[in-house]
Amino acid sequence: MAQFVLVAGAWLGSWAWQEVAEDLRAAGHGAHPLTLSGLADRQDVPAGQQTHVQDIVGEVERLDLRDVVLVGHSYSGIPVGQAAERIGDRLARVVFVDANVPVDGESFASGWWQGQEVFEAALAENDGFWAPLTAADFDGQGLDSEQVARIASGSTPHPGATLTEPAVLTGSLAELPATYVKCLLDGAEPMDDVAELLGSEGWRLVEMDTGHWPMFSRPRELARILHGSVRV
Template sequence: MANFVLVAGAWLGAWAWDEVVPELRAAGHGAHPVTLSGLAEKKGVPAGQQTHVQDVVGEVERLDLRDVVLVGHSYSGIPVGQAAERIGDRLARVVFVDSNVPTDGESFVSSWPGGRDVEASVADAGGFWVPLTAADCAGQGLTDEQVARLVGGSTPHPGASLTEPAVLARPLGELPATYIKCLLDGAEPNPDVVKLLTSEHWRLVEMDTGHWPMFSQPRELARTLLDAAGE
């Protein structure tokens, strides 16, 4: 039995996995969605990136989980990638869902082409990254109902988590990993991921959907996660 620890990207909490969790549990596995500090029901809690790393590590340790499949979506690939090496032999695999990946000494904004714009937006909004609008979700394979759920449930994202640098003790390519590329959000992974995919430990899987597959294709995403856990 695998234990999936699920972490959604910016603005989202554990609730984003509500349609994925039952599929994983029905297949006989543990499924543990995590809300990062400062988001959803933890809104108002101060948080930097290392706070988010500890949120993930702390959940694994609190529940004493083994055979852990860490799943990081979008922004959360950065804290999840760091947490993956910190949980040691508890880790079975890390799965990055259309996500950023951590680079030692680099932050979300420094390692992303649109990072400067994000940093300016955060400064203008008093230290928070303002959630997306419905218009920002166009072309991502979402129904109007799914867009409303995504946008309506989002909370401002703590800006400090976007500017604090990642800390890695060893190369990320040494970890057993699967990268899920959502094709409606771009046909190719970013250059950092392309380089990592040359590692014998990494696998690429493509999904014909947009950047938020937990909303647009939850059953298909669950099957993809189950397949990754079996590698």
């Protein structure tokens, strides 16, 4: 069975994967939710983009994991994609859950839909952190009020350096065995860079009829998709 390393997106920690991890373990897999530096119970740890990459690589090596499926949600697709090429033959597959993917020399901020300057100005106004979303920001994402409250209450400010420092890739993501999970309530089509990668032989697209946080809105369905990804 596979060893899943689960990494949530901005503002979140390992706690976000509770239901998904339980179902994966019930199916016989290893499940290792990871909190990245500077977030949740690790808020006091300074972090940049490469810190997050090393968090993931370090967890795989610390636990001496093999047959690893790296799972990156939203922002964390950027460090997960970099970590995937750094763990070598330990990697079985990488799964991007409605996620950004890394582009060599580019950052999360450089791809921001309003432009990098707007995004960096927002960080500067919040002491260098990306402020968590408010409850209203989750409207239309397939979440009930209890799920929204859980996400909002557990979120912590996201360290800005992880969002402005560039990704470092030595190869092409197209060469990785990968599954991309597109959450349709957050937009019907993948981002352009993802759409290009989905034309690669080793990439597979799975769609979910839910919003951007499926570990809360559809945890069992997401766990089934992750379980199925190791049999691709």
